[in-house]
Amino acid sequence: MHWSKPLRVHLGVLVVASLLCTSTPIIWMAFRHGSDAAVQAGARQMREMSQLLIEGYRNTLQGGVEAVAFASALPQISTPPPQDMKAKQEFFREVLHNVPDATSVYAGYPDGSYLQFINTERQDVRRILAAPDGTAFAIRTIAKRDSADPISMFEFLDSKANLIEKRSVEYSSFDPRQRPWYQAAVQDGMPVSVGPYITSTLKVPTLTIAAPMKDNAQVIVGINIHLETVSRLLDARSISPRARSYIVDAGGDLVAHSDPDIMNRIIDIWSRRAGAMEATANGFDTSLQTVNGLRQDPAFANGGLARISLDGETHLVQVAPVSVDGLFKGSAAAIIVPMEDLVAEANRLLVRNLLVASGFLVAGVVASVTLSRMVSRSLNRLADEARRIGDLDFGGKPVTHSWITEINTLGTALAASRHAISQFALYVPREVVRRIVNPEGRTVFRGIRQDVTVLFTDIRDFTSISEQHSPEEVVDTLSAYFELLNTTAERHGGTVVQYLGDSIFVMWNAPVEDADHAEHGCRCALAMKGAVDELNAENRQNGRPELVTRFGLHTGPAVVGSFGAISRQQYTAMGDTINVASRLEGLNKDYDTSILVSAAIREAVGDCFEMRSLGLVQLKGRAEKVDLWELVGESNSSQSA
Numbered sequence: 178m179h180w181s182k183p184l185r186v187h188l189g190v191l192v193v194a195s196l197l198c199t200s201t202p203i204i205w206m207a208f209r210h211g212s213d214a215a216v217q218a219g220a221r222q223m224r225e226m227s228q229l230l231i232e233g234y235r236n237t238l239q240g241g242v243e244a245v246a247f248a249s250a251l252p253q254i255s256t257p258p259p260q261d262m263k264a265k266q267e268f269f270r271e272v273l274h275n276v277p278d279a280t281s282v283y284a285g286y287p288d289g290s291y292l293q294f295i296n297t298e299r300q301d302v303r304r305i306l307a308a309p310d311g312t313a314f315a316i317r318t319i320a321k322r323d324s325a326d327p328i329s330m331f332e333f334l335d336s337k338a339n340l341i342e343k344r345s346v347e348y349s350s351f352d353p354r355q356r357p358w359y360q361a362a363v364q365d366g367m368p369v370s371v372g373p374y375i376t377s378t379l380k381v382p383t384l385t386i387a388a389p390m391k392d393n394a395q396v397i398v399g400i401n402i403h404l405e406t407v408s409r410l411l412d413a414r415s416i417s418p419r420a421r422s423y424i425v426d427a428g429g430d431l432v433a434h435s436d437p438d439i440m441n442r443i444i445d446i447w448s449r450r451a452g453a454m455e456a457t458a459n460g461f462d463t464s465l466q467t468v469n470g471l472r473q474d475p476a477f478a479n480g481g482l483a484r485i486s487l488d489g490e491t492h493l494v495q496v497a498p499v500s501v502d503g504l505f506k507g508s509a510a511a512i513i514v515p516m517e518d519l520v521a522e523a524n525r526l527l528v529r530n531l532l533v534a535s536g537f538l539v540a541g542v543v544a545s546v547t548l549s550r551m552v553s554r555s556l557n558r559l560a561d562e563a564r565r566i567g568d569l570d571f572g573g574k575p576v577t578h579s580w581i582t583e584i585n586t587l588g589t590a591l592a593a594s595r596h597a598i599s600q601f602a603l604y605v606p607r608e609v610v611r612r613i614v615n616p617e618g619r620t621v622f623r624g625i626r627q628d629v630t631v632l633f634t635d636i637r638d639f640t641s642i643s644e645q646h647s648p649e650e651v652v653d654t655l656s657a658y659f660e661l662l663n664t665t666a667e668r669h670g671g672t673v674v675q676y677l678g679d680s681i682f683v684m685w686n687a688p689v690e691d692a693d694h695a696e697h698g699c700r701c702a703l704a705m706k707g708a709v710d711e712l713n714a715e716n717r718q719n720g721r722p723e724l725v726t727r728f729g730l731h732t733g734p735a736v737v738g739s740f741g742a743i744s745r746q747q748y749t750a751m752g753d754t755i756n757v758a759s760r761l762e763g764l765n766k767d768y769d770t771s772i773l774v775s776a777a778i779r780e781a782v783g784d785c786f787e788m789r790s791l792g793l794v795q796l797k798g799r800a801e802k803v804d805l806w807e808l809v810g811e812s813n814s815s816q817s818a
Contacts, residue, residue, distance in 0.1 A: 427507025729762025
């Protein structure tokens with residue numbers, strides 16, 4: 178029997194021993210160096226936090242820059258609405274998901290057409306648009322401006338992009354060609370930054386990133402970021418309650434401020450009249466003149482810390498440029514922290530250390546217990562993740578990051594295993610994978626004789642279809658077709674064993690036991706036929722080939738397991754039952770039918786299904802004839818039941 182104790186006991190002993198040896202010198206060092214260390218720590222914290230604030234602002238703009246750059250290369254965006262509307266809407270919706278700080282993304286066209294996708298998460302946006310309840314996105318469309326039947330409307334969508342309401346609006350007061358972002362991008366012929374200015378649709382102050390399309394420089398795509406969003410990114414209160422930060426443009430004018438009151442006043446000014454910033458908003462913060470002076474000093478213009486006297490008090494100031502990919506050139510972020518706040522906190526901590534010293538050991542024990550629990554939780558989460566991987570449950574989130582390197586290493590290994598097994602499950606039936614990764618899963622490799630129901634499918638004239646269409650079209654069509662059949666098979670309890678060119682091989686009662694496997698096989702074949710008929714209706718509308726599918730269904734004994742070489746095996750089934758099912762599928766061509774089944778299926782399902790007898794037939798390569806039936810549908814009694 179192995180001796181073991183919980184992790185918290187081991188850590189508790191180690192921490193207490195360490196504290197006994199180190200508590201005295203630590204307290205002495207706190208007295209000697211506390212004040213200086215506090216000031217240095219405050220300055221260091223300011224550097225780190227200021228970098229985070231600046232990076233947050235840059236990342237917000239960078240997301241917009243990247244989205245616009247990507248959009249400018251998409252040919253679907255170049256066509257004016259209402260062309261390619263579905264592709265445009267899906268792309269713009271994806272942009273708003275990936276750039277959550279964006280208010281809207283849009284495109285303007287040289288004929289005056291306009292398409293705007295608006296995020297209605299903000300309450301003021303919903304109020305301005307009078308959006309109905311449940312709205313997640315709004316789409317403004319202006320098209321065919323100069324035609325006899327122009328299009329100008331708002332569409333309101335829910336979070337799943339379902340239409341809630343469509344509303345016609347007046348378009349004559351808005352022309353994208355007259356907006357500053359359109360004119361600047363057309364004039365420069367490259368990505369531009371514009372703002373702050375007041376948007377026409379939402380009537381809010383915003384920063385804009387716009388760029389011309391690569392294949393048509395007269396088509397401009399842009400993205401808006403609300404000034405209030407910029408203000409939220411500048412929150413510096415984690416450094417000090419009185420810390421503040423703001424953005425100034427190339428001309429030294431105040432653009433956004435971390436103080437909500439000041440930011441509201443800035444927004445009010447912009448909402449009333451453009452161009453009033455220099456005369457009014459620049460007076461909201463008395464440090465602005467000093468900060469603009471520091472921007473001219475090379476020692477401080479790129480992030481150096483400066484000490485300044487402001488309102489009779491010493492402050493730490495950091496100024497750093499925040500341009501992104503050449504846009505918003507000359508803009509800078511300033512972070513200002515009162516020195517007294519940093520020193521006062523350090524003094525409080527120094528006094529507190531004297532009071533805490535007597536309970537240092539107790540605190541250490543508590544810390545060790547807390548630490549052990551944190552580690553235990555991480556290990557338990559890893560164990561749960563391992564169990565989920567064993568159950569092929571890939572729906573949950575992977576294990577989160579831990580500050581312990583070894584746990585991270587183990588988590589990374591589990592994540593790699595999760596990915597590998599999830600990929601493995603794409604090529605091998607999931608139940609087979611589940612049994613392989615199970616510690617007792619060796620039985621999956623042994624061939625076992627058992628009754629199974631087998632379904633084979635084939636596409637009529639697939640060779641001709643492949644000849645008449647490009648390989649890419651064939652692959653896309655076949656992928657949608659296989660996805661449909663695979664989903665239908667799994668919904669009816671079947672296991673897709675193999676994809677054979679344009680055919681699939683589906684099996685019931687293995688590897689998962691199924692007492693009603695013949696009945697489920699029949700229902701699956703009927704469901705597949707119905708699903709393929711619906712797919713063909715869509716294919717006809719989209720100009721894709723129709724995939725007329727034939728089915729063969731048989732039940733009987735077979736040897737099921739893993740077969741092949743020692744170094745590589747495949748899970749499948751072998752025997753006369755498999756061959757008969759395959760031959761039945763091929764007979765559809767002779768009888769002009771869709772679903773052929775054997776008498777064994779007819780006997781197994783009884784009167785649950787409507788079938789038509791086709792008599793005895795001689796199968797190729799088989800001496801004994803087979804009683805052939807066509808599966809027409811479910812019987813009335815079965816459907817009513």
